[in-house]
Amino acid sequence: MFSILLNGFGNGLTVCMNLGSALWTASAVNLTHTLHWSLLVVLLVEGVAVTATNVLFLGRFDWRRVLGNLIYMFLFSYVVAGFTALLQLTPIQTWPLAVRVLLDLFGLVCIGVAISIYQRVNVIMHPNDDFMQIIRFKWLHGRAAVAQPISFIPPIAISLVCFLITRQLYAINIGTAFSLLCQGFVIAAADRVVFPSLKHRHLEV
Secondary structure, eight states, rough: OOHHHHHHHHHHHHHHSSSSHHHHHHHHHHHHHHHHHHHHHHHHHHHHHHHHHHHHTTTTHHHHHEEEEEEHHHHHHHHHHHHHHHHHHGGGGSSOOOHHHHHHHHHHHHHHHHHHHHHHOOOSOOOHHHHHHHHHHHTSOOOOHHHHHHHHHHHHHHHHHHHHHHHHOOOOOOHHHHHHHHHHHHHHHHHHSSSSSSOOOOOOO
């Protein structure tokens, strides 16, 4: 529950700052502007699509894993939408640019720490992060710093398609570059220093 709230807060903060969100969140924000759907609906649809991809990558239907993905996705989608709406009621969007950049990067670090926690707990996981976990341990021998940018290829493609349609990009800025280049390192570091006794469990990839 702590990791769900931390992840939702981090994503809500980056969406509110509009200085660059994590790649999956940025793709969802761009889809909302392209399709004129709510962020909540886009997050849910995107999560279902990634869950189906995870089943294909695993080569089998693990009902417990799929159910966990869907439960996390629904909880997470509401938490992100809620934190975004709540933070937009505060004056933080009017604060100096340097402060907003630091808040955006702080939000991205919160996301990386949250991912590290619930990937190790491995009870339920967001399908996007399960997607990264499958890539990380099935093909890349546990290297988070390599797996994270590879797992970002689909959201980058989604954002590019949205740009070709609308000629505008949303939620992509300095924070997006930080997410692409550094989030894998944040996850790997959090594995070592945040609840270090907590080890990866049930790695059935």
